[in-house]
Amino acid sequence: MGMNKRKAVYVPFAQTVPLKYTIDRKACLYFQAIDKGKKGKCKACEKFCENDAINFDQTATTVDLNVGSIILAPGFQAFDPSKWDTYQYTNFKNVVTSMDFERILAATGPTEGHLVRPSDKEQPKSIAWFQCVGSRDINRCDNAYCSSVCCMYAVKEAMIAMEHAHDPLEASIFFMDMRTYGKDFEKYYNRAKDDMGMRFIRCRVHSVIENEDKSLKVCYVDEQGNIQNEDYDMVVLSVGLESSASAIELGNKMGIELDKYNFAKTSDLTPVATSKPGIYVAGCFQGPKDIPYSVMEASAAAAAAARDLASARGQLQKIKEFPPERDVSGEETRMGVFVCNCGINIGAVVDVHEVAEYAKTLPNVTYVQENLFSCSQDAQDQLAEMIREHNLNRVVVAACSPRTHEPLFQETMSNAGINKHLFEMANIRDQDSWVHSADHDAATQKAKDLVAMGVAKANLRVALQPIEVPCTKSSMVLGGGPAGMTAALNIADQGFKVYLVEKKDVLGGHGRKLRKAFSGEPVKPYLDDLIKRVNDHENIEVHLGAEPKMVSGFVGNFHTDLTTGASFDHGTVIVAVGADSTKVKEYLYGENPNVMKWWDLDKKIEEDPDSIKQAKCAVAIHCVGSREPDRPYCSKICCAHAIESAIDLKELNPDLDVYMLYRDIRTYGRLEELYQKARSMGILFVRYDPDNKPKVEEVGGKLQVTVTDHVLGRPIVMSPDFITLYTAIAPKGTEELANMLKVTLNQEKFFLEAHMKLRPVEFSTDGMFVCGIAHYPKPLDECIAQAQAAASRAVTVLSKDKVVIEPIVAGFVDKEACRGCGLCVALCPYGAIDIEETPEGRKAKLISASCKGCGICAATCYRHAISINAFNDTQIEAQMHAFLNK
Amino acid sequence: MPSGKDVVGSVLIAGGGIVGMQAALDLADSGFYVHLVERSPGIGGIMAQLDKTFPTNECAM
Numbered sequence: 022m023g024m025n026k027r028k029a030v031y032v033p034f035a036q037t038v039p040l041k042y043t044i045d046r047k048a049c050l051y052f053q054a055i056d057k058g059k060k061g062k063c064k065a066c067e068k069f070c071e072n073d074a075i076n077f078d079q080t081a082t083t084v085d086l087n088v089g090s091i092i093l094a095p096g097f098q099a100f101d102p103s104k105w106d107t108y109q110y111t112n113f114k115n116v117v118t119s120m121d122f123e124r125i126l127a128a129t130g131p132t133e134g135h136l137v138r139p140s141d142k143e144q145p146k147s148i149a150w151f152q153c154v155g156s157r158d159i160n161r162c163d164n165a166y167c168s169s170v171c172c173m174y175a176v177k178e179a180m181i182a183m184e185h186a187h188d189p190l191e192a193s194i195f196f197m198d199m200r201t202y203g204k205d206f207e208k209y210y211n212r213a214k215d216d217m218g219m220r221f222i223r224c225r226v227h228s229v230i231e232n233e234d235k236s237l238k239v240c241y242v243d244e245q246g247n248i249q250n251e252d253y254d255m256v257v258l259s260v261g262l263e264s265s266a267s268a269i270e271l272g273n274k275m276g277i278e279l280d281k282y283n284f285a286k287t288s289d290l291t292p293v294a295t296s297k298p299g300i301y302v303a304g305c306f307q308g309p310k311d312i313p314y315s316v317m318e319a320s321a322a323a324a325a326a327a328r329d330l331a332s333a334r335g336q337l338q339k340i341k342e343f344p345p346e347r348d349v350s351g352e353e354t355r356m357g358v359f360v361c362n363c364g365i366n367i368g369a370v371v372d373v374h375e376v377a378e379y380a381k382t383l384p385n386v387t388y389v390q391e392n393l394f395s396c397s398q399d400a401q402d403q404l405a406e407m408i409r410e411h412n413l414n415r416v417v418v419a420a421c422s423p424r425t426h427e428p429l430f431q432e433t434m435s436n437a438g439i440n441k442h443l444f445e446m447a448n449i450r451d452q453d454s455w456v457h458s459a460d461h462d463a464a465t466q467k468a469k470d471l472v473a474m475g476v477a478k479a480n481l482r483v484a485l486q487p488i489e490v491p492c493t494k495s496s497m498v499l500g501g502g503p504a505g506m507t508a509a510l511n512i513a514d515q516g517f518k519v520y521l522v523e524k525k526d527v528l529g530g531h532g533r534k535l536r537k538a539f540s541g542e543p544v545k546p547y548l549d550d551l552i553k554r555v556n557d558h559e560n561i562e563v564h565l566g567a568e569p570k571m572v573s574g575f576v577g578n579f580h581t582d583l584t585t586g587a588s589f590d591h592g593t594v595i596v597a598v599g600a601d602s603t604k605v606k607e608y609l610y611g612e613n614p615n616v617m618k619w620w621d622l623d624k625k626i627e628e629d630p631d632s633i634k635q636a637k638c639a640v641a642i643h644c645v646g647s648r649e650p651d652r653p654y655c656s657k658i659c660c661a662h663a664i665e666s667a668i669d670l671k672e673l674n675p676d677l678d679v680y681m682l683y684r685d686i687r688t689y690g691r692l693e694e695l696y697q698k699a700r701s702m703g704i705l706f707v708r709y710d711p712d713n714k715p716k717v718e719e720v721g722g723k724l725q726v727t728v729t730d731h732v733l734g735r736p737i738v739m740s741p742d743f744i745t746l747y748t749a750i751a752p753k754g755t756e757e758l759a760n761m762l763k764v765t766l767n768q769e770k771f772f773l774e775a776h777m778k779l780r781p782v783e784f785s786t787d788g789m790f791v792c793g794i795a796h797y798p799k800p801l802d803e804c805i806a807q808a809q810a811a812a813s814r815a816v817t818v819l820s821k822d823k824v825v826i827e828p829i830v831a832g833f834v835d836k837e838a839c840r841g842c843g844l845c846v847a848l849c850p851y852g853a854i855d856i857e858e859t860p861e862g863r864k865a866k867l868i869s870a871s872c873k874g875c876g877i878c879a880a881t882c883y884r885h886a887i888s889i890n891a892f893n894d895t896q897i898e899a900q901m902h903a904f905l906n907k
Numbered sequence: 908m909p910s911g912k913d914v915v916g917s918v919l920i921a922g923g924g925i926v927g928m929q930a931a932l933d934l935a936d937s938g939f940y941v942h943l944v945e946r947s948p949g950i951g952g953i954m955a956q957l958d959k960t961f962p963t964n965e966c967a968m
Contacts, residue, residue, distance in 0.1 A: 022956070034956075037949030086942055089915035092930050094922030096952055120956065127958040134958075177961040209961055267946065271921055304926030312925060312960065319926040323933035326918050330939060333916030337940035366966075778960055779925075817936035 024124055024139075025131035030066050034129060038398055042074075051077065089333060090299050090326035093275065093285065094319065095268035097305035100155025100164065100260040107161075108151065108258055113231045114140040116256045119150075119174060126181050128364040136185040138255045140235035145254035147191035148182060149239050150175040151226050156261030156309075157197065157693055165697060166282055168261035168309040169689040172200040175259045176213045183217055193220040193253070195241065198685040202655045203311065204797040205767070205777070207648055229256060244731070262309040275300055282691070284308045289538035289802035290547050293322040293809065301325050308690050313781040314803065320782065320810035324511050327816060331515045334820060344438040346484070349414035354385040354480055357413040358472065359404060361395035361420035363450050368393075370454035372465045376419065379469045383476045387411055395420045401433045408437040415482060417475040419447040419468065440484035442828070442891055447475035470904050477903035481896045485828040490870045492577035492824045493592040496815050497522060499569065499758070502530020503801060504793025504808040505597035506551050511812035513560035517819045520581075520589050521555065522564045528552045530599055531794070534620045536627060538801045539661050539692055562589075572761050573852055575871045576788030577824035592824075593815040594762065596772055596784075597793040597808060601753040603646045605746055608717040615724055615743040616717065619662060622745040626669050633673045636742035640726050641667060642715055643683040646749035649711075654769055657798040659747035661692045664699045666745070671702045679704045680739055682715050682728055707731065717744060750798040763850060764789055771797050782811045786873075788824075790814050829891050830872035831879060839864050839886040845878035854878060916940060924952020 029048040032041070044066075046052045051061040067075045099120045102110045110116050115138050117125070124130035125137070138145045152175060156168040179192040199221060201210040213219040223244055230238040232252065239251050264272075264283040272279050278286040278296035285295050285302040293301045303318035304310070310318075327334075358380040362368030373391055380389045388411045392400045395418055407413065416439070418430050423446040431441035449468040457464040494517050498509045501523030509519045523530075529552060535544040555561055567585040572594070574580045582588040602618060609616045617625075625632065633639075641663045647656040660683070667679045681699075683706060688696040700706070708731040709715055715728040726739045752770040759766050764784040765773045772791045775783045783790050792811040793804045818824065831853070833839070841863025846854045853871035856863055865878075865887065879888045888894055918934050920927045923945030931941045943950070959966055 033947065033949045034951070037951060037955070039949065041948070043948040086917075086919060087915055088917045088919040088942060089939075090918045092918060092920045092927070094920060094924060094927040094930060096922055096924045096926065123956060123958045127956075130958075173961055177959070180961075181959055206961075303930060304922070304924065306922075312954065315926045316929050319929035320933050323918075323930045323937070326930075327934060327937050327939065330914055330916055330918070333914040334938040336914075336916030338916070338935075338938050339940065778965070813933045813937070817933060820937045 022121060022124060024121055044075075089330040090301070091275065092322045092326060093271060093277075093295070093300065093302045093306055094304045094322075095265065095271050095306050097262040097268075097309065098265035100162070100168075100263055102154050102258050102260055105154075105161055107227070108154070108229050108256065109231070110258060113229065113235075113237060113256075114138075115145075115231075115235055115237055115254065116229065116258065118154075118258050118260045119171070119178060120260065122178055122182075122257045126178065126185065128366050133365050133369075134185070136182055136190075138235075144186060144188065145190065146188065147193070147253045148179070148255045148257060149226075149237075149251075149253040150179060150192070150194045150257045150259055152194065152196040152259045153225070154258040154260050155263070164261055164263060164282065165693060166309065166691050167200065167689045167693040169200070170309065170311045171259040171261060172196065173203065173206055173209070173311070175257070176201070176210055176219070178257065179219055180209075180213055180217060183219070191220070193222055193251075195222050195224060195226050195239075197223065197225060198687065200685065200687045200689050202657045202687045202689060203313075204771070205654070207654045211653060245734070262305055264306060268306050272306070277302075280691075284691075289540040289542055289800075290805065292802040292806040293318055293325050299329060310690065312778045314806075316779060317781050317803075317807050317810040320813040321806040324515075324809040324813035324816070327813065328511055328514045334516075343435045346435075346440050347414075347438045349439070349443065349484065352414050354415055355387045355411065355413050356383075356385045356415040356417065356476060356479060357388040357390070357404075357407055357411060358383070358386055358417045358419065358476065359390050359392055359395055359400075360449075360468075360472070361392045361418065363421055363454075364394060367420070367450050367454045367468075370458050370461055370464045371449060371468045372461070375465055376449070376468045376472060380417075380419075380472050380476070383473055385415070385480055386476060388413060392420075396426055396429060401429070404430070404433050405437040408434070408439055414439060415443050415445070415479040417445045417447060417472065417479050419449045419472045419475065421450040422446075422448050422452075424451075442485040443479070443482050445475045445479035445482060447471040473903040474900040477899040478896045481893075481899055482891065485890055488826040488828055488830070488869050489823045490578060490826065492818065492821055493579070493590045494819050495519065495589070495591045496593040496595060496819065497569075497579065497581055497589070497591045498595045498597060500530065500597035500599055500793065500795065501525070501528040501555075501563070501565070502597060502599050502793060502804075503532040503548065503551065504599070504795075504804045505530070505595070506555050507805050507808035508595050508597060508792055508812045508815075509561055510551070510554055510558065511809055512815055512819070513558045515812075515816050515820075517560065517816065518591075519558075519561045520564060520591060521561055522567050522569065522583060524566070524568050524598075526566045528555060528563070528565070532801070534623070535801060536623050537665075539665060539695065540802070544801065569758070569761060575851075576786075576818060576826075578870065579788070592788065593818050594789045595811050595815060596758070596762070596764070596789070596791045596795055597811070598755070598758065598795045600750050600771070600794045600798065603652075603749045603751045605645055605748055608642060608645065608715070608744065608746055609719065609724070610746060613719060613724060615741075616746065617743065618746055618748055619659070619666065622666055622743070625743075626666065626673070630673050633670055633677070636674065636677055638678040638680070638739055638741040639667075639670055639743055639745070640680045640682060640739055640741040641745045641747060642717075643681065643747045644711075644749075645746040646751075648684065649749075652749055652751065652769065654797075655687060656747075656750045657687070658750070658800050660687045661695055661800065663745070663747050664688065664695045664704070667704050668695065668699055668702060671699075671704055675702075678739075680726075680741070681706045682709050682726075684708065684711060707737070750794060752795065755795065762786070762789060764791075771795065782807060783814055788815075788818055824870075826870055827874070828869075829874040829889065830869045831867050831874070831876075831887050832869075832890050833867070833886060834888045834893065835884070835886050836864060837861070837886075838884040839882075840884060841865060844881050844883075845887060848877050848881055850875065850877065917942065919944065922952070923947075923950035925954045927952070
């Protein structure tokens with residue numbers, strides 16, 4: 022990014038795959054000369070490379086590929102603010118972009134994670150973020166859309182900066198509307214504002230002046246209309262997202278249609294399909310969006326492509342093979358210990374060298390190595406190499422966390438022909454350097470203890486083989502709304518049986534209440550077609566008026582009994598049960614018939630347009646029940662829906678006064694166009710303060726609304742013919758279902774995915790997936806994409822003949838000791854233990870495939886009959902001894 | 908849906924960022940061969956340039 026110097030031969034970043042050096046053609050002396058048509062000189066790297074790995078004669082070659090489908094995922098480029106003179110990005114050293122700032126915060130960045138300002142490498146005491154740079158702007162650029170992610174990343178950057186700073190840091194965010202509309206975003210924003218003291222100032226900064234000491238004078242007009250000048254040590258420009266020239270070229274080459282902002286054109290009803298059949302798009306080339314939604318779309322595009330190619334599944338598949346495992350049971354223990362710096366994440370706190378030296382003194386340790394990044398490709402190759410060279414049969418990696426990296430190291434063990442369960446990890450980052458960053462000595466001591474404990478346990482590790490069980494190639498989908506039906510159809514189209522279970526007596530869900538998608542496309546014909554395809558599909562069995570009564574089993578082998586008496590086996594579960602609008606007790610709702618909810622207005626527009634043509638004034642109140650203390654989240658779809666309906670009102674009756682009483686307008690992405698259109702039509706937007714909500718009264722039999730206007734600073738009074746309330750969307754009855762499925766909910770009772778960013782549609786329980794508004798409120802196009810994503814993830818299970826289960830499960834260490842008391846049966850949350858009568862009496866029976874290895878049974882068994890493979894009592898005791906006997 | 912033996916069981920994915928990688932993994936795990944094409948010398952995309960991610964402030968790497 023030009024923030025630091027690098028050589029003409031470089032590695033992009035330490036964890037890059039493949040981890041190989043590459044030549045920067047623009048900086049290489051040889052190529053510089055060649056590109057000018059001269060004879061090239063230098064080639065020093067070629068002379069010095071011992072492995073003859075440099076080839077200057079390599080040229081671009083054309084490869085012909087025959088493929089069934091194409092997915093475009095070229096991503097975005099950050100807006101380049103150098104062309105703006107207002108904020109002087111090119112001239113003022115301490116004005117940086119948000120991408121620059123990410124690098125300043127990152128351990129792998131030019132400052133190695135030390136928060137310093139570029140001009141003098143001193144730690145800044147105050148930083149200002151300017152939002153909407155290159156977004157929501159048609160004056161200085163053509164990016165009228167909202168970039169969707171900048172509000173949240175600015176809050177995140179400010180929060181991380183405050184945490185990094187040794188001295189108190191003043192962080193101010195200059196914004197237009199705070200768009201924290203995603204799952205758990207609002208709570209993060211509240212935390213920043215209320216707990217951390219971050220300042221949020223609503224305005225566009227008009228100019229920045231550089232002071233003599235290179236600090237920056239930020240000049241703005243505050244909400245009261247007063248001119249303000251404030252000094253900041255740094256300014257971060259929250260740059261927007263746009264399509265790069267190469268992405269546009271790719272789109273043009275493929276012959277797909279682009280929209281006016283150069284994003285791939287898609288329909289809200291087929292959100293990952295481009296204008297050309299067989300070519301799909303995912304991520305920011307479809308429109309600006311955040312990581313979770315990009316990942317969802319990636320799976321959605323995969324589902325769409327897989328549906329087209331279902332008949333050729335397995336045709337070109339290759340199976341990964343590992344070398345045969347060495348039987349180490351008779352060998353004496355030879356342990357390798359690898360201690361990781363994790364860049365500066367561990368290295369700046371823990372004395373890694375001292376830990377490594379200490380490891381050499383531990384029992385059975387024959388080889389010790391220090392790594393900069395143990396997870397990088399070359400470190401993996403080295404690990405395999407050292408296992409072979411030193412004939413190692415146990416490995417301990419002291420590094421980040423098994424949560425994220427254990428599978429990687431285990432695969433390397435397999436590649437080296439060693440059973441992956443002979444591996445142990447010591448968590449010296451998440452549980453040490455990160456939490457004890459202020460005390461280097463104590464952190465180093467703790468790292469030593471953790472390594473000693475890891476070694477003690479690894480000494481007692483034994484080889485374990487995976488458990489393989491057959492897979493039932495069908496799925497249960499709960500919920501017959503647009504999300505449930507979309508998921509069901511995709512799975513069925515891919516050739517797998519689906520049981521679609523809907524609580525109501527009809528399919529369609531909340532889709533029935535929608536008139537049109539935000540793109541304007543009508544929903545009814547789409548929904549009718551969807552319902553028909555579901556009903557006609559030979560692979561889909563629809564169960565109406567039904568709910569699950571009992572769900573048992575595990576991935577690939579579930580069994581469900583419905584309340585209707587029907588029952589079936591299935592391999593996966595997709596939860597698409599939706600959510601509901603909330604009860605309203607304010608604004609005279611239920612007392613005055615002209616105060617209605619949003620779908621009543623939609624119905625009115627459809628069924629009684631004359632009443633709208635005769636009306637004089639209409640008011641919409643946003644955030645009714647959303648962003649409140651007891652419901653601290655944004656319902657995401659209300660702003661755009663309210664504006665869409667307001668536009669319809671204005672089109673029906675141009676003389677109608679339409680007022681939108683809002684808190685922040687959250688028309689993210691291309692929805693911003695709706696907001697612009699509404700304003701150009703003369704729809705009036707009045708921002709209200711949550712501490713001073715609009716007052717709705719009945720005066721002389723007529724409705725009257727009083728609200729304090731944010732521009733005038735004084736109350737204004739309206740007499741609307743009707744008021745529409747944009748009520749919150751909240752989950753209903755999810756607790757019971759979550760208990761039955763043994764999956765988790767977030768604080769607000771929405772279903773909780775396994776990982777916010779990287780596993781947005783799956784539960785922690787294998788084989789269970791979530792989509793639609795049961796996950797979080799979202800518009801129709803996002804529901805459809807998420808449903809396709811859930812289908813894609815489910816098919817990764819269903820397309821295999823067997824399910825492979827990790828052998829970290831409960832096992833008997835002493836079956837004789839078991840007295841069949843049943844305590845473990847009662848406590849097992851997964852139904853993985855039964856009692857059976859044996860010739861030796863009542864004994865517990867362990868169902869390994871259902872077992873999640875949680876260890877509750879082992880901890881409760883007072884007879885010490887049960888333990889968990891790889892976490893048995895002897896191993897844990899050895900760890901404790903290693904810690905206490907130091 | 909196309910069917911028959913003319914259907915090719917492979918997919919070309921243009922872009923090796925988080926999106927291209929996830930799509931590639933899904934398809935490969937579902938029995939298709941994937942050609943993942945990336946302009947730069949390594950996969951990882953822009954997410955590799957990010958520091959931490961909200962809401963959990965986890966390392967983007």
